[in-house]
Amino acid sequence: MIDSLLIANRGEIARRIIRTARALGIRTIAVHSDVDAAMPFVREADAAVCIGTAPAADSYLRQDRILAAARETGASAIHPGYGFLSENADFAEAVIAAGLIWVGAPPASIRAMGLKDAAKQRMIAAGVPVTPGYLGDDQSPARLQAEADAIGYPVLIKAVAGGGGKGMRKVDAREEFAELLASCRREAAASFGNTQVLIEKYILSPRHIEVQVFGDRHGQVVHLFERDCSLQRRHQKVIEEAPAPGMDAATRAAVCDAAVKAARAVDYVGAGTIEFIADGSEGLRADRIWFMEMNTRLQVEHPVTEAITGQDLVEWQLRVAAGEPLPRRQEDLAIHGWAMEARLYAENPASGFLPSTGPLDRLHFPPGVRVDSGVEQGGAVTPYYDPMIAKLIVHGTTRREAAAKLAAAARDTQVWPVKTNAAFLARAAAHPAFVAGAVDTGFIERHGDDLIPAADPSPAVLAAAAAALLPEGRDPWVGLRGFRVNRTPVTSVAVAVAGSTHLVAQPRAAGHNQDGVLFLDGEAWPFGPPRADMLAGGSEGDGAILSPMPGRVIAVLIAPGQAVTRGERLLVLEAMKMEQALVAPFDGRVAELKVAEGAQVPEGTLLARIATGEE
Incomplete structure (x- = not known):
């Protein structure tokens, strides 16, 4: 087993890796930027090294500084987490060349799956079904237009080096093609330095199905079943679940077998995810699920797979990287219950999901929920990195039970003053269509009016705020509750709203802009008497x-x-x-x-x- 592990990442995934490494008796080393010095992952590691300033290009993407930190601290292995350098084949080779263990996919596998067109050609050769489309070398606008005409509209133009929703354009009609192709290529050039594209048939009722695969150095490859990541906004995943709703045994066997074939085709080792696009217009069918791409790393949504299989995927990664065989054979793996994960982001749905940053004066999660978070109360959300605050993970016997638990967890999450999408998540998980399993990648767009909370407080919020401002009938002695000499007086009261109890914190220190904050159904509402600055805006x-x-x-x-x-x-x-x-x-x-x-x-x-x- 590895004896010391440097984690070339930050935040939530760094803490997640530290947790498993500690359980295995592995010494951990964190690397961090200067603004992350006080983050929990730095404190929880056995050692820490500052590798640069806030911009990722000056810290978490500096391969030379990460390798220097590994040498200085005596690390024997490097785990890249996800994002940053996790799918960088050059970095993987540099780690191996330095005599360290790379806890990730082989560099050759990363390269083989790095470009969408080459990956699809390899999958076709391996007998894995791929979406109908054009993957050719002739990139002239005329040829691409002709191929799109032959495929039939709508089609999807995709940058071959794309990712994260960038470099993609849907074309609904022939006359739109030329303009959208030029737009796609401009974005691809700016984001990836590569203007080559492929053309795919656009799936009208798309479902995003992915399969967790694992390989070892002894030639074994297994799958740990599928996940459904169809609930997305702007191609970014919002809620993930396992297994996929509506997946029957025969279809599951077909898609999981195809995923194992895909992994074997690139001699895969470690944790990987084979992503498929499914036409869900007539339910999930084996003949309407096609390979899309492979992520050659651990996924953000890996906890739902852990929940239904009872396996620790980070432990699997560490054991496989150390040369051990896979901990389980395929026949030893089974699905138990249903799991869901929601991504809690620092953003404001009422303002077009604009990011929100600032101090985390209040950060509270309900009990009985797995929370993977990179921050803590008293910390802050900075503008330098991904806006995800936490992942809320629940498990139930049935899908309906899991959805109810997820909705309740989001409703009972309390964050202030940073704005979040907690109420949005609660509404999505409780929406009748979602509970019924009617999900595809257009779900949020279709139901947006039902999911985005109102910008103004509801009558229930106003009533609760009024009750909190006048606790116990304005008794003057009650009004002094919370008073302490030379300390900030804070009163917390419980307010009953529609059968639920919600915490109201009331800071009264100079400089505070509100008398209290009411937390209700995932939202935070500041309240207090009118102020001059509010009236003069x-x-x-x-x-x-x-x-x-x-x-x-x-x-x-x-x-x-x-x-x-x-x-x-x-x-x-x-x-x-x-x-x-x-x-x-x-x-x-x-x-x-x-x-x-x-x-x-x-x-x-x-x-x-x-x-x-x-x-």
Whole structure:
């Protein structure tokens, strides 16, 4: 077994790896950026090394510094987690060349599955079904147009080096093809440095089915059944589950056998995921499930597989990397119950899912739920990395039971002042269509109006806030509850709303902008008496361009005095891998420009002001 393990990652997955390594008696080493120095994963490791500043390019993507940290601390192995360098074949080779154990896929396997077109050609040769499409070398617009015409619309244009939802365009009609092809190639060039694309038949009722596979160095490959990751927003997974709803035994056998074939075709070792796209218009059928791509690493959603199989997949990774055979044979693995995972993000669904950053004054999860989180109460969400706060994982005997547990877990999650998608998750897990198993990748788009909470508080929230502001009839002695000399007075009361009890925290220290926070069904509502600053705010028509989120100004497209038209792009902000363009609210001119390119700004900052011609 490995004796010391450096984890080339951060946050939630680093803590997850540390937990298993500690149970196996393995010494752990964390590497971290300067802004992550106080994070839980750094504290929980046996040793830690700072490898750079906040931007990932200056820290978590610095192969030389990670390898230097491994040498300095005497690490015998490196686990890359997921994201960052986990699927970088050059880094894997560098780790192996340094005489260290690489806890990941062989470099050759990573390369074989790294480009979508080459991977599909290999799968065709291995007898794995692939989506109808064009994978050819002729990349001329005319040839691509002709192939799309032959496949039949709608089609999907995909960058061969793409990932994370980038470099993809759906084309509904022939006349749209040329423009969308050019757009796809521009994005692919900017994101991946590769403009080559492939054309696929667009599946009208798509289901995202993936199979967990594992291989060892002794020629064994097994699967640990399937997961359904169809509940997505902008190609990003939101809720994952295992097994897949509507999957019968014959279809499961076909898709899992195809996944094992795919892994064997690239001599796979370690944890991997074979992703399939299924046409769910007539239910799941073996002849309507096609290979899409392979992720040559551990997946974010691996806990649902652990829950239904009773296996620790990180332990499997460590044992296989050390040269041991797989811990279980295929016949020893079985599905037990149903599991679901929801990704709790620091974002505001009511504002177009814009990222939210700041301190975590309150971070509470309900008991009886597995929570994999990279942060803790008293910490903060920074704008530098992925906005995921935690993963909520539940297990039940049936799918309906698991869905009810997930909805309850999201409703009872309390986060403040950072905004989250907890209420959105609760509504999704409790939606009748989701409970019935009617899920595909268009679920959120179809049911968006039902899932996104209202921006204004409901009567129940207002009633609860009023009750909290007047606890026990305004008794003056009760009003002093929580008073301590030289300490911030805080009162917590329990408020009954529709049969549920919700915590209300009431900070009264100078500088606080609210008297309390009501947590109800996954949402957090600040409340208190009206304040002068609340009554004197500007209107939408005053031309003030405010930062809708904390972030970095990556583009300034205007100059003072410049004439602008309504809807014209003025500035672009970036935070947590998301770009937000700010546009002119009306025709006018730039009266003020308050920021320069590269500036880091908090939420609500005045960036510019547009004046009308009369001003």
